[in-house]
Amino acid sequence: MAIHTDVTARDSQESVTLSIGALSKRTGVHLETVRYYENIGIMPAPPRSPAGHRRYDREHLKRLTFVKRSRELGFTLKEIRALLALVDGGDYTCGEVHELTVSHLHDVREKIADLQRLETTLAEISEQCADGTIPDCPFIETLFR
């Protein structure tokens, strides 16, 4: 499936147009963020109404949903650009997507490991100085060494 699905003249609702506000509400992406995505080239510049208001169609809606989902999965905008480039090219394979995903998964696992190490240390600290009125907390002492 290419990102630009065929919306032929035979389609039942052939010209869906959404204002930026409507698009924002449907996707849950902030209005300013939509404009931001346009500025940085992640979303294409949509046609404008005579007065200059942006008019979005179903393709825009799909693309923005894609971006939103990918962000929720923790992909950076840079990674999403790569994903979109594949998809826009139209001839991507599952393997290419797999590669990006695995690489991202690796990053996520590293972050988890880092945070778990932190968690352990912080938990130890907070046990050490749980009872509260002692001045000269040992935690503070260790931070100075």
Added chain:
Amino acid sequence: MAIHTDVTARDSQESVTLSIGALSKRTGVHLETVRYYENIGIMPAPPRSPAGHRRYDREHLKRLTFVKRSRELGFTLKEIRALLALVDGGDYTCGEVHELTVSHLHDVREKIADLQRLETTLAEISEQCADGTIPDCPFIETLFR
């Protein structure tokens, strides 16, 4: 222990002075970061040599070490400011430190939980599209929905 330990005239090495580069090497904090910390008030402005070069002493070294350690534990600069304010005040108690630490620990645990949810999803995805030459990857499909 207050942050400003007494370095009396009787101390064996009474005037340690470090250039910004030396301080940077000893603490592992980038030189530019040291200046940055000075700009934002986390490190005090040190005295200068006649030519205007910064001269640091043991107190600076201790403070910067403190900041470095705290950063490594994932505290934000804002949190570190709070910690330093307690310490600078000199009359902090273990309980106050405990509070900040527990709050931070809570944040860390939330982040871990978030990332673990991500990890699960990403692992599922990468299994689904592991074998590589199929076009129209199912993962991409789901992102469009």
Added chain:
DNA sequence: CTTGATCCCGTAGTTACTACGGGATGTAAT
């Protein structure tokens, strides 16, 4: 006394947005 390392400063770039301000439209009710 020359060479190379180090230092100075201010500014801009990074990531992914969010917020602001002031003016122009769109839409609905009267």
Added chain:
DNA sequence: ATTACATCCCGTAGTAACTACGGGATCAAG
């Protein structure tokens, strides 16, 4: 037709925590 209010426009600046850059001064060693 007018009024009122929501929505839209744009560009700029702010957020966190730095990093990088550029061009000039100074220091330390040989």
